[in-house]
Amino acid sequence: IDSLSKPSLVSALLDAPVYAPGTRVILKNMDQSRYRNAEYNNISGRVRSYCEKTKRTLVDVTGLGVVWLRNINLIEDEGLRQHVPSRTPNPHPKLVALLELKQRTQDLLDRSMVVKEISDRIKMLEMELADPEPLSVLALYDMMAEAYKTSIQKAYEVYCPKDLRSATTCKDRLEWIKSIRKEVNDLAAMKTWTVVPRSMAKQEGKNVMKSGLVFRVKADNDGFVTSFKSRFVCKGYSEVYGQDYFNVRSGVVDYSSARMLIALAAAERAELWTYDVKSAFVSTDVPKGEEFYCEAPQDIYNNELFDDLLVTTTSKADKEWFDGLMRDSFDLSEDSGVEPARLYLRMKVTRDYEKQTITLSTPALIEAMVKDLEEKGHISAKTIAKQHPMSGTRLEELQDKAEALDEKSYPYRSVVGICLHLSRTTRPDIALAVSELSKYVTCYGQQHVKAANWLALYLKGTADLGITYHGNLPDHLRNKMITFSDADWAGDTQARKSRSGYTIQLNLGPIEWYTKGQTITATSSCMSETIAAVEAAKAIVSTRLLMFELGYRQPGSSRLYVDNEATVLNANGTNQSKRSKHFQIRTELLRVFTDLGRLHVFKVDTNLNISDLHTKPLLGTKFTEMRDIMMGIVPDLNMLHYS
Numbered sequence: 001i002d003s004l005s006k007p008s009l010v011s012a013l014l015d016a017p018v019y020a021p022g023t024r025v026i027l028k029n030m031d032q033s034r035y036r037n038a039e040y041n042n043i044s045g046r047v048r049s050y051c052e053k054t055k056r057t058l059v060d061v062t063g064l065g066v067v068w069l070r071n072i073n074l075i076e077d078e079g080l081r082q083h084v085p086s087r088t089p090n091p092h093p094k095l096v097a098l099l100e101l102k103q104r105t106q107d108l109l110d111r112s113m114v115v116k117e118i119s120d121r122i123k124m125l126e127m128e129l130a131d132p133e134p135l136s137v138l139a140l141y142d143m144m145a146e147a148y149k150t151s152i153q154k155a156y157e158v159y160c161p162k163d164l165r166s167a168t169t170c171k172d173r174l175e176w177i178k179s180i181r182k183e184v185n186d187l188a189a190m191k192t193w194t195v196v197p198r199s200m201a202k203q204e205g206k207n208v209m210k211s212g213l214v215f216r217v218k219a220d221n222d223g224f225v226t227s228f229k230s231r232f233v234c235k236g237y238s239e240v241y242g243q244d245y246f247n248v249r250s251g252v253v254d255y256s257s258a259r260m261l262i263a264l265a266a267a268e269r270a271e272l273w274t275y276d277v278k279s280a281f282v283s284t285d286v287p288k289g290e291e292f293y294c295e296a297p298q299d300i301y302n303n304e305l306f307d308d309l310l311v312t313t314t315s316k317a318d319k320e321w322f323d324g325l326m327r328d329s330f331d332l333s334e335d336s337g338v339e340p341a342r343l344y345l346r347m348k349v350t351r352d353y354e355k356q357t358i359t360l361s362t363p364a365l366i367e368a369m370v371k372d373l374e375e376k377g378h379i380s381a382k383t384i385a386k387q388h389p390m391s392g393t394r395l396e397e398l399q400d401k402a403e404a405l406d407e408k409s410y411p412y413r414s415v416v417g418i419c420l421h422l423s424r425t426t427r428p429d430i431a432l433a434v435s436e437l438s439k440y441v442t443c444y445g446q447q448h449v450k451a452a453n454w455l456a457l458y459l460k461g462t463a464d465l466g467i468t469y470h471g472n473l474p475d476h477l478r479n480k481m482i483t484f485s486d487a488d489w490a491g492d493t494q495a496r497k498s499r500s501g502y503t504i505q506l507n508l509g510p511i512e513w514y515t516k517g518q519t520i521t522a523t524s525s526c527m528s529e530t531i532a533a534v535e536a537a538k539a540i541v542s543t544r545l546l547m548f549e550l551g552y553r554q555p556g557s558s559r560l561y562v563d564n565e566a567t568v569l570n571a572n573g574t575n576q577s578k579r580s581k582h583f584q585i586r587t588e589l590l591r592v593f594t595d596l597g598r599l600h601v602f603k604v605d606t607n608l609n610i611s612d613l614h615t616k617p618l619l620g621t622k623f624t625e626m627r628d629i630m631m632g633i634v635p636d637l638n639m640l641h642y643s
Helices: 009-015 093-109 113-129 137-151 164-169 173-189 198-203 255-268 316-329 363-375 412-425 428-440 446-461 525-549 565-572 578-595 610-614 620-630
Strands: 024-027 044-051 056-061 065-070 074-076 211-219 225-234 271-278 306-313 347-352 357-361 466-470 481-488 499-506 509-517 558-562 599-603
Touching (some): 255 499, 255 509, 363 412, 363 446, 412 428, 412 446, 499 610, 525 578, 565 599, 610 620
Parallel strands (some): 558 599
Antiparallel strands (some): 056 065, 357 466
């Protein structure tokens, strides 16, 4: 109740006027809204509709398109104002930091979900308690205070249950019960199953799989809780091939393709939208002849199954056509395709329209991981953040297995798993460190824990770093691919094997990267560099094909830079040296791609090869400079040899 002692946001939302469709309105206080942009103030628009459920108005805003706005950010246009966005000079960096801090504080109050939470909680209590009498005023205030508290919680602060019992007994049980019942209704409406006696399955010789429940707390791009999700699942590992299934298919996103689309949007100055298709996985029919039997759960949990789409276009007509097609074909979430993309596959999408850049980052996931390690005492909150992801000390296998630790002593697998996800989405700078740590997930000791903590401390200090794609480019640079390849010859001090690495850049940011130990022992630096170059060449060819299908044909050959002179000569020549005949097949593949005009191999100075980040641990300013160039934070056109 104390949290509501200040002027109530709930009261302001409830008291705000509702405008009829067609009303001309003017935007106000936009620097305190979810857009946090004072330049949107005084822009005019026309009301399209009003959503009673979310208490938001759909407005066609001049120069911004169709957006959802709260009524407290609108006033009726009486024709007395100039509808021209104000322009303010760039403030001092320290002032920017203070303003950002103020906005974060204001965001704790600016939670329009409060009204919806209060309404849902009251309905839930009435349903659970079956009380015919209306709730007392005191109970209502308790509900408001709890809803307000929930609306400003970080996702990592909310307990995520592991089973049915903990979900129905924890302090957030009302939220989980609500999601359970919603899942029951959704799956029943989709006619997902037919209830039959267990004896029927046994008569047909079918395997009855066990069922389980999976829970997840969903968050927005700043890590604040948006919803409680649950999912009813079958334990598929108990299926028998040939009896329960014949083919296994799993449609998953290729992050490099998503990054390519975002990079193209930055160059074309096209807006991005996301679409969520509800219950997408159960919308597909089971293959003919395949039937699945599973145990009926005590109660089925909701994690609405979503299929996430990322859409970009510069044409308003094309956007409206696609939006209508999606809404006619699927049941979409309310905010699908309405506002510009701010979160996609747990990646935060930040767009700077003035600088014409798009940045992908995952600060919320990093913050949650570091917070968990600090609470469990594995790292100290006062420890200074590291400046690079690897300490420089090479890891080795434990000689004495008795010194091995388990997950109770340190969550090594969890930390490596989270970092692996980061390294594949928005943090190519930690790819090498994660690759080294992942070798020891089955048997790790103190030296490996120390290395994992080092990486966590590096991420703590660089949580807001991400990949940046640039749109303000001259024509000869826009949408042109460029690739760097490198190898660390015999870098493995035990097996004496090499490591391959490459980076594909598009619009000054990386869309694909690779780091992996070579499976064979290279007998020369030329051999190890050729193996790495071939892996890069295969990625170049497939990426060029995808860009061609998207309408962005690459003129001429794509540039592949390596720092080994012999590899360049072999790839561009016709004769095969006697000392390189044992890897002639790989050399010939580079020549074929070159003759077909797919790529051309160039020599680059070792100190300018940004793929060094993926083959060997760099330290100090060299790491920082290479990282900032590779991730598009501080692009260097001269170093990247674009011209």
